[in-house]
Amino acid sequence: MGKDEFYTNLKSCLERAIRIHFPPIEITSSDIELSISREIIYGDFSTNIVFKIASLLKKDPAEIGERLKRSIDDEIGKDVFLKENLKKVEFKAPGFINFFLSQEYLYKTVVRIISEGDSFGGADSGKGTAVQIEFVSANPTGPLSIAHGRQAAIGDALANIFSFLGYEVNKEYYVNDEGIQIDNLAKSIWVRYRQLSGEDVELPADGYKGDYIIEVARKIPAPIKDKHSDWNIQAREFFVKFGCDEMLKIIKDDLEKFGVRFDTWVSQSSLTKSGKVKEAIAFLKKRDFIYEKDSALWLRSTLFGDDKDRVVVKSDGSFTYIASDIAYHKDKYERGFKTLINLWGPDHHGYISRLKAAVNALGYKQETLKILIVQLATLYRDGKIVPMSTRAGSFIALKEIIDEVGKDVARFFFLNRGLDSHLEFDLSLAKKESAENPVYYIQYANARISSLREYAKDSGIVMTLDSLSPEAAKAVLKNLWEEELVIVRMLQQFPYIIIESSQNLEPNTIIVYLQTLAKSFHQYYAKYRIIGSVPDISKARILMAMAVAAVIKNGLRLLGVSFPDKM
């Protein structure tokens, strides 16, 4: 969890208390879990270490808990910093020790949030480590689908989260511009282009039937018009290039609409042409991880946990897909990335062990390659499944979804559940719900606060940290009541939430947090007046509200969702 001063101090204090008062047991630092309390009544931080000690010593947790609590109190008594920032430590049955933050700490937190603004919740724990996230990487044979949308939303959010934590993040899109499907695309465009010139040519049975192919064919410049009347090598070469370029334009356009921008685009053909695939195989051969059988070249992936060895060079001399992927990942590491994160669809899960084996054979640690399987997104309309076939041309593109429900709702919808769960996107439901989507609930809290600040200004209360020194602000904040401090206690959790979300690679964690925070604020708002007759109370409450807005904005920004001042 967090590495900030308070957290580290508290944890080492806890460790000392255990070491000193329970010397016979072996408890390492990693055994001690100190986490954000699940409920505010259980304090701000909790540990369940009592259970562990009790079970090691075969004693009653109640007895251990009381003893440990006293030890912790002693240790805190010796530490000026903790004494100031902690209000109380309690032992609560069945075996938790809960830590409550002091009001002093909470006042400081409000001031810190307002002064740090956009950067509150971030950290430099990444220390500029180069991390690459490769996602979407859809074949350029059609517009992006709903499944790609889900990956795009997740990949982009993860990239934001890592860069917020101080990592140097690269977002990459791998373009599969070689192989049978691309030939098929080229041929389909060629057929449409011949048809547009009035020829009677039939689309092959497995050709791409979508209307976008006709649109692409229409874009073929006039000088080419009658150049490729036959399907031959020259035609193929031209239509592959032209088709990929045009499809990538469509894909980039869709992504742009969705607010996702990639830093780099790497194509499979560029790896092949540069000789990197050959090099990678030669490299593995030198390390003796490649052998020949049935006139094909095989990778000894079984040495690294794969079920069977894999062909890398077919008997006809051409490369398999894994061959390009080996070269691709070798190239990623050579570009200096320390951690690689790949987002894949579930249809590729069987591919994980072979790529990990390959990475291992290349001499890199498997743990540096994290492959996240993003489960499918199935599209429904009126409870009925909408078939999604690129080839048959019958599908709803991501673009249409964005057009129907808007970017914010779409992104939120995609992020609002765990990666592992299948996502059911019912268009009719999404449209119906879009008016009352939870994303608006969160955005609304921020809009309310913006308007509140306008109102405050009109009432003659100007609140900025420029007009109020941190010391003066802290003095004003003494007017906060218990219910307001509960909200502040939630605000101070934000940096830990970000870290948690980066550790479990789930942007969803942030959404859950933001919803809870927004709820607390709305409840509070309905119950109390913020701008009232006592100026210092009004000021304190506005400062609290400003801090809430800052946290909501930072959270939404990481998710790629907007936070308008007016809605």
Next chain:
RNA sequence: GGGCCUAUAGCUUAAUGGAUAGAGUGCAGGGCUCCGGACCCUGAUGUGAGGGUUCGAUUCCCUCUAGGCCCGCCA
């Protein structure tokens, strides 16, 4: 046949092995002459089935049931 993912309220879902399983939506009621009603309050409905490990299981293991996906010298 082998493997991966999933199963929580009518629906969509949350919960690093911990405390009373938390929300939204829907349903039944109620709330601004007021800083934004895209809001708030009250109520009912619950972990697919069966075993096991553990002080403690929605979470881990096994079996079963149901759904999705994969198992090529395709990409």
